[in-house]
Amino acid sequence: MLVRRNVIPWAPAALVAVSLLTTSCAGQNDDASTAKPTASASAPHGYVEGAQEKAEQQSRLLLNDPGTGDTRVLDLITGKAQEVSRRAGTAELTTDGRFGYFHTSGGTQVLDGGAWTVDHGDHVHYYRAAIRDVGRLPGGSGTRVRSDAAVTAVTDEDGRARIYRRAELEKAKVGSPRTLPGTHMGVVVPYEEHLLSLTDNGQDAARLAVYDREGKRVASPDAACEDPRGDAVTRRGVVLGCADGALLVRESDGGFTASKIPYGDDIPDKDRATAFRYRPGSDTLTAPAGDRAVWILDVTERTWTRVRTGPVVSANTAGEGSVLIVLQTDGSLHGYDIATGKQVTRTNALLTGASAAGTDGNAGPVIEVDRSRAYLNDPRGRRVYEIDYNDNLRVARTFDLDIEPALMVETGR
Template identity: 85%
Template structure:
């Protein structure tokens, strides 16, 4: 693989100082997002068996060519692409920040991307390990996967939900799941050591239900959601998309509450937000608003902004004052000021051929955003672009590949 750059290749700046690594995790339970060894008490703080702790985020891109099944893991620190087992019949690719879920008609293949982050609130640990196959999660078409530090949920299109132990996946095996009772109207989202779901129960609108991790219903906040579609976990709580806007679900001292964030206008069905994209850790969400606009949901301010654009293929933003990045059908990235709606930057056409819009997990160009860079896959051109969104969408690096990366997700976050 060839890496082309118009600057010295970028390496993420270390954001964890020496004093941070010395900080104790006393008073906190072991984080299930990293398997703990049975090492003695002399093991260094944050030690994970089989993994190396690093001073910076170990970002990687998981890439798949659905036509051939060829799969690569692109290390964004070294710029090298690793060939892994082929994944044939792949119709979609999603991630929870560490594991890649390759969707097929007969279930999902799980790949441990070998890079992840453990956030303890006052300090962060970054880990790097070998890429490895985990196994297959059974299920029909269209399953949706969501995870937290302890569990991974898989919700089928028919509303059946299964709960897997995260620790099993981290040990390289799928394990035996528990099944959530009944059927769900939307995806099951792990949050605050519980499971959030929208259940039908024969009502006009789905009702918010809270389960414990064993599948027992423990709360039913007074909140309804018509036509639920789309969800996202933010530092402010869980956002659930609804026909009239969104619900923001929060937990405090064991009590769950839901606040409605309405559009503030009557939005036609084809222009509603149905799938959110954002930078992990950000409270600013994006979603297509029909063919020629993008919704930006500021979770902190509880406001929606509709930014008029050209024909939308994909959109994302780093939030917190950054531009809205929109891939349009001209093959260029366009940067928009979210507050004014004005276009403030634009690249030359980057994609080979005319791009087409897709949906969550489906093939096609997407924009992945982390704390410093954005990434755009060019399937027909067999390349991935690294974009400096803080410098007028400058192309910082170009990764030439030997496959068509029609499916792409970023891990290590």
């Protein structure tokens, strides 16, 4: 049973009242499965068959206990956790904002989290629908999945890439993929109706290649990236992590350009940024910089800043003037001013030292950030904390769970 403590409303009361939905526990379907709108010639703008449009973002947390396979979907509007099918042996859990990808040695299991956001630039639509099993994608635990509104690119650990139609996944079907030619280093990233790849040409550095969605190479910008690790899609373009910094790829008038954002100094391999965490839609990225510091990459200004923090378990930021949030090995959260690198706030220990230590991969405490709150999972304590990062890292809500949520991602964003 899930219990909420220290409850402070996450959204205005009127909106919460509108959004509270009664859970129907028929399999894995929530209320949206019994409230499907009827299509008509006068369907409203933004209509999606089988989904309910809401006034506010419908955030949910996907949670997994790798030891038992127990999986829950925590609805952050209602505060209720829903049990879904077990997914044992999950080594990593990732998301594209709607679907959860449970990476195991035998393939990647896909769960439709039933909440997503559609951004039209000048306005957005928020949706909630049934939580559904989709199926399994081939590839072992090293498989990487990236998506846009039309396609999902799956790159396996051998560098083979398959492209799936997003519309099929939305119907709870995996569908038949199209194979992208060549061998790819890093990950294939859908971007601006194209696919970006760093191809292995047998040399030291991978070369940037741009494909259309049919798999035809349409551009080869003069750009290389040595030992690619880490990627992010921002409003300013796609960031690809390289040994000497980052490669920023941008689209303009149908053409693609690439420019380096170098560290500026020779950085030991153990201190380079290899995985980025950030708020979706933000241009401020974070990454561990060794064991006792955090990198801040300002994509707009094209600058790296190294913030010395002490022992780091996880870090993230909402960007745009917000603090850098760091979970340290003592189980406390620390807030740092990104511009000065100075600590400006901290909490008491929220996690025990053993729980804060985490495990290999991303099975352990992480910090998920959206436009108003941050979320921290406590596996040993069987809980998730909701943090108000605009109020000195105040604990706004605590969600007690019946599983150890060692893996966590946020959907609906």
